Amino acid sequence: MIVGVLGPAGSYSEKAAKGWISKESKSEGTSLVYYDDINDTFTSVINGDSDIGIVPIENSIEGSVGITLDLLLESEITIIGEIVVPIGHCLLSKGEIKDIKIIMSHPQALGQCSKFIREHFKNAEIRTTGSTSHAAKLANEFCEMAAIASKESAREYGLKILVPNIQDWEKNHTRFIIIKQGKWKEDEACVPENDTCKTSIIADIDEDKPGSLYEIIGEFAKRDINLTRIESRPSKRSLGDYMFYIDIEGSTGDADIKDALYYINLKVSMLKVLGSYNGYKLDN
Numbered sequence: 438m439i440v441g442v443l444g445p446a447g448s449y450s451e452k453a454a455k456g457w458i459s460k461e462s463k464s465e466g467t468s469l470v471y472y473d474d475i476n477d478t479f480t481s482v483i484n485g486d487s488d489i490g491i492v493p494i495e496n497s498i499e500g501s502v503g504i505t506l507d508l509l510l511e512s513e514i515t516i517i518g519e520i521v522v523p524i525g526h527c528l529l530s531k532g533e534i535k536d537i538k539i540i541m542s543h544p545q546a547l548g549q550c551s552k553f554i555r556e557h558f559k560n561a562e563i564r565t566t567g568s569t570s571h572a573a574k575l576a577n578e579f580c581e582m583a584a585i586a587s588k589e590s591a592r593e594y595g596l597k598i599l600v601p602n603i604q605d606w607e608k609n610h611t612r613f614i615i616i617k618q619g620k621w622k623e624d625e626a627c628v629p630e631n632d633t634c635k636t637s638i639i640a641d642i643d644e645d646k647p648g649s650l651y652e653i654i655g656e657f658a659k660r661d662i663n664l665t666r667i668e669s670r671p672s673k674r675s676l677g678d679y680m681f682y683i684d685i686e687g688s689t690g691d692a693d694i695k696d697a698l699y700y701i702n703l704k705v706s707m708l709k710v711l712g713s714y715n716g717y718k719l720d721n
């Protein structure tokens with residue numbers, strides 16, 4: 438099995454992929470292929486170059502990964518699982534703290550450490566990279582460069598951990614989703630493996646009238662279905678026009694969820710079921 442992830446080696450996406458592979462006991466015959474960005478990872482799944490892809494979708498400090506949400510809407514893929522990974526950012530360099538003039542990382546990681554950067558490196562130049570591990574790879578070249586990345590990246594690229602755990606909030610987790618090629622099909626209902634199943638949908642409410650969102654959420658409330666997430670994302674048609682990304686507890690195989698989705702479909706201009714799947718949480 439080929440697993441496409443954001444690389445290079447040492448990224449949190451790699452950690453998520455390794456975690457998911459070991460939980461699913463699929464390590465035999467599995468190989469990771471590294472991509473430069475989330476877009477390319479999606480493309481590799483859509484083209485069939487990767488059997489599955491693992492991409493970040495949401496962080497507990499910085500919120501959603503916009504590109505992942507957009508690609509979920511645009512692409513014919515299905516979510517088949519999720520894994521929550523603890524994130525422990527470190528300041529890594531070849532040099533010493535006094536040498537640092539440039540700090541590099543993925544925008545999500547820079548956002549998660551913005552207080553730290555402001556307080557300790559107010560005058561440093563900030564550069565964004567395609568991933569945290571890409572920043573670590575680059576930091577290997579000059580002592581005046583530092584990367585914000587994982588301790589695995591420090592090992593991978595021979596860097597010193599100058600400061601560990603620099604994220605602005607002690608608890609920091611990123612949720613990754615596992616995607617496969619093709620639209621979700623009715624018979625792909627989640628069968629609970631550990632905790633509970635989750636189902637993810639996107640709803641487009643074209644008609645701008647009072648209570649439209651309330652009516653959709655009401656279908657879940659009526660049936661005592663718990664929402665674990667709701668997020669609006671610009672539809673890109675015009676300012677103030679949104680799509681709603683909703684995660685609910687339960688499987689599309691459950692009669693009440695099937696029912697709720699049936700009635701929601703009658704009220705919206707587009708309903709896309711992204712998947713019905715199990716999840717894991719990695720320990721620190």
Ligand SMILES: O=C(O)C(=O)C[C@]1(C(=O)O)C=C[C@@H](O)C=C1
Nearest residue numbers: 448449450493543545568569611
């Ligand atoms: O850059 C990485 O290491 C990634 O796997 C990407 C990513 C993200 O996009 O959210 C993953 C986890 C962290 O939140 C920071 C960056």
